[in-house]
Amino acid sequence: MPPFKGMYRLSPKEKREMEKQITDMLEKGLIEPSTSPYGAPILFVMKKDGAMRMCIDYRELNKITKKNRYPLPRIDDLLDSLAGAQVFSSLDLQSGYHQILLNDSDVEKTAFRSPLGHYQFRVLPFGLTNAPATFQALMNRVFGNDIGKFVLVYLDDILIYSKSKEEHEKHLTAVLDKLKEHDLRAKLSKCEFGLSSTAVQL
Secondary structure (H helix, E strand, O other), X not given: OOXXXXXXXXXXXXXXXXXXXXXXXXXXXXXXXXXXXXXXXXXXXXXXXXXXXXXXXXXXXXXXXXXXXXXXXXXXXXXXXXXXXXXEEEEEEOOHHHXXXXXXXXXXXXXXXEOOEEEEEOEOOOOOOOHHHHHHHHHHHHHHHHEOOOEEEEOOEEEEXXXXXXXXHHXXXXXXXXXXXXXXXXXXXXXXXXXXXXXXXX
């Protein structure tokens, strides 16, 4: 039987934020109304800046999901690759998971229940057990053999590193071309270019 769970109680403030976020996701085409037998409840967590993040409690679905064991990179291995680098740029993808379309057969599994109704995702949502592995596998395919030579990728964080400014321009162009080729978008306000040092946050 497809897993579903009763809705959690939401405060008036959470209800207002839920309506805002669901309306926004509908307008962007990230979600759509659902008649799925699946149904996970929503809840809110407070972000560091005080904003409220709406989360879907997919724990029951995750229990019965066949696990994708694709490995995430080891942070120490990533740091070892930076030896000798002098110039750095960092890119942060805009809602990275939401840039991956779901297979039609998987859409109904992402359904969630809310006081506004029943909805399902058309894109990869946060909270699914296989979401990180799926996204990392995509990024590794996108950048291929360039990883470990002049680009590091950990989920939606991308670091480009080079030994000189001239070399860095070529590397940065190559990475941006790859993103464009695969229709992946970065969030400009969270990107930094041409740094002489980096506090790596992967």
